Amino acid sequence: MQKDKDVCKESIYNQIYKEQAKSIWRFLYFKCGNQAQADDLVQEAFIKLWQNCAKVPLEKAKSFLYTVANNTFLNEVAHKKVVLKHARLQPEKVNNESPQFLLEEKQYHKKVQIAIANLTEAQRTAFLMNRIEGKKYREIAEILDISIKAVEKRMSQALVSLRQEIGNI
Amino acid sequence: MEKDYLLHKVLNGISTPDEIETLQQDPTYKSYLKIAETASGFETPSFDQEANFEKITNRLSSEKKISRTNPFASLLRIAAVIAVLLAGYLFVNNLDTKVETGIAETKTVILPDDSQVTLNAASKIAYKKSNWDKKRVIDLEGEAYFKVAKGKQFDVKTPQGTVSVLGTQFNVYARNNTLFVQCYEGLVQVTSQDTVIRVPAGTHLKIAEGTYLSKEQSQKTNPSWVNNETDFDNVNLNTVIEQLKRHYPIMVNVAGVDTNQKISGSFTHKNLDIALQSICNPLGLRYTIKDNQVTIYAEAEK
Numbered sequence: 147m148q149k150d151k152d153v154c155k156e157s158i159y160n161q162i163y164k165e166q167a168k169s170i171w172r173f174l175y176f177k178c179g180n181q182a183q184a185d186d187l188v189q190e191a192f193i194k195l196w197q198n199c200a201k202v203p204l205e206k207a208k209s210f211l212y213t214v215a216n217n218t219f220l221n222e223v224a225h226k227k228v229v230l231k232h233a234r235l236q237p238e239k240v241n242n243e244s245p246q247f248l249l250e251e252k253q254y255h256k257k258v259q260i261a262i263a264n265l266t267e268a269q270r271t272a273f274l275m276n277r278i279e280g281k282k283y284r285e286i287a288e289i290l291d292i293s294i295k296a297v298e299k300r301m302s303q304a305l306v307s308l309r310q311e312i313g314n315i
Numbered sequence: 316m317e318k319d320y321l322l323h324k325v326l327n328g329i330s331t332p333d334e335i336e337t338l339q340q341d342p343t344y345k346s347y348l349k350i351a352e353t354a355s356g357f358e359t360p361s362f363d364q365e366a367n368f369e370k371i372t373n374r375l376s377s378e379k380k381i382s383r384t385n386p387f388a389s390l391l392r393i394a395a396v397i398a399v400l401l402a403g404y405l406f407v408n409n410l411d412t413k414v415e416t417g418i419a420e421t422k423t424v425i426l427p428d429d430s431q432v433t434l435n436a437a438s439k440i441a442y443k444k445s446n447w448d449k450k451r452v453i454d455l456e457g458e459a460y461f462k463v464a465k466g467k468q469f470d471v472k473t474p475q476g477t478v479s480v481l482g483t484q485f486n487v488y489a490r491n492n493t494l495f496v497q498c499y500e501g502l503v504q505v506t507s508q509d510t511v512i513r514v515p516a517g518t519h520l521k522i523a524e525g526t527y528l529s530k531e532q533s534q535k536t537n538p539s540w541v542n543n544e545t546d547f548d549n550v551n552l553n554t555v556i557e558q559l560k561r562h563y564p565i566m567v568n569v570a571g572v573d574t575n576q577k578i579s580g581s582f583t584h585k586n587l588d589i590a591l592q593s594i595c596n597p598l599g600l601r602y603t604i605k606d607n608q609v610t611i612y613a614e615a616e617k
Contacts, residue, residue, distance in 0.1 A: 160368075163364075163368055163371075164364075167362070167364055167367065167368070168362050168364060171362040171367070172359050172362065175359045175360070175362075176359075181360050184362075185363075185367055185370075188362075188367055189367055189370050189371050189374060192371045193371055193374055193375060196371075196375055254353065255353060255356075258350060258353045258354060258357075259357070262354065262357075273354065274354070274357075276326055276327075277326075277351060277354040277355040277357070278354070278355060278357060278358065278359065280328070280355070282327055282328070283323070283326075283327050298323050301323065301326055302319060302322075302323075305322075305347045305350060305351065308350050308354075309343070309346050309347060309350060312346075312350065
């Protein structure tokens with residue numbers, strides 16, 4: 147055990163928080179769509195990490211955090227139906243388009259939002275980790291503790307049901 | 316399938332512009348790309364990194380606070396244990412002290428005021444140690460010899476009556492509805508139902524089935540059983556056998572003998588053979604001992 151890589155050291159712990167907290171928070175938000183709950187769960191995960199810092203080596207800290215976050219989420223809100231409220235952050239390039247086009251775009255975004263909210267939690271989490279977080283399949287597979295093939299499958303399923311859902315709205 | 320592979324390449328951010336162009340030709344994949352692009356434009360509400368970190372540190376330090384209060388909590392715990400032990404001690408202290416003897420066993424008990432009680436075989440006494448100075452009361456079942464220190468009234472409670480004294484030596488026999496009090500020194504007062512009888516030194520009193528029998532006795536200084544002997548004066552053979560069984564672990568069979576016949580004498584507690592001889596010989600009876608089975612039978616019939 148290298149002393150300078152000890153999670154129990156405050157500077158190391160703070161570093162882990164800076165690097166991972168936001169991503170874990172969003173991961174939880176993709177799952178539950180509730181800011182306050184995501185806050186609580188992130189805090190819970192980091193408190194658990196501190197309490198177990200002696201047992202968790204630095205390289206395992208990230209997966210420890212995701213696992214604890216996921217388990218706590220499953221314990222607390224098993225399969226509660228939630229509606230996501232994604233804030234819109236659109237590229238500036240559409241500014242010179244016609245008002246008609248802008249309105250259509252806006253309606254389309256709304257539809258995508260609703261469709262994403264209606265995905266299964268597993269599909270939504272994988273899909274948004276890739277789309278919003280920009281995470282590669284390999285990383286998603288690691289965090290969710292599934293194979294890359296399974297991530298591909300979830301992504302495909304997510305797109306298929308989003309397309310259907312948007313067509314129906 | 317080929318297009319699915321390309322789609323995943325796009326999503327994984329490792330595609331070439333050519334590959335994207337290929338997918339754009341297919342309306343289905345074109346719409347997938349549009350959904351994917353739109354979705355990446357979304358953003359979650361912002362995460363307040365600072366506030367959450369502060370909460371984590373607060374929650375962690377509040378847990379430490381709890382652990383800091385632990386020494387006090389364990390002090391409380393110790394206090395609780397002491398309280399329980401103290402209560403238990405007081406409770407046990409207030410319980411009756413009990414002394415019991417088995418077959419062929421005598422015990423001498425020194426009471427808190429230095430009074431002495433010697434228990435004969437198969438007897439029990441119970442008394443309260445804690446309040447002894449104020450209330451000298453002892454419960455007796457069986458037989459016991461008392462040497463009472465001078466002081467307040469000393470009561471011996473038996474199912475047949477209460478014997479009260481003020482410093483003396485006396486023997487109380489309370490078995491089978493019979494109360495037999497022998498006084499060796501001082502004065503004993505016996506209360507049975509509504510009757511109060513005083514038994515002076517050198518006298519004994521027998522209460523059996525409501526009849527009282529008071530009699531002068533020989534100048535002995537203590538009962539014979541204290542010296543490992545049981546003596547009996549004009550009692551049933553039955554009673555003598557009962558007494559014998561208290562001092563020897565035996566079963567007694569009586570074959571063809573009138574057990575109501577009266578007998579006087581004594582037997583030793585030290586040797587069963589001699590004890591049986593001293594009971595049987597005067598009545599012309601014979602006996603056999605086999606293991607712990609004693610059979611008494613009339614000589615004439617054999």
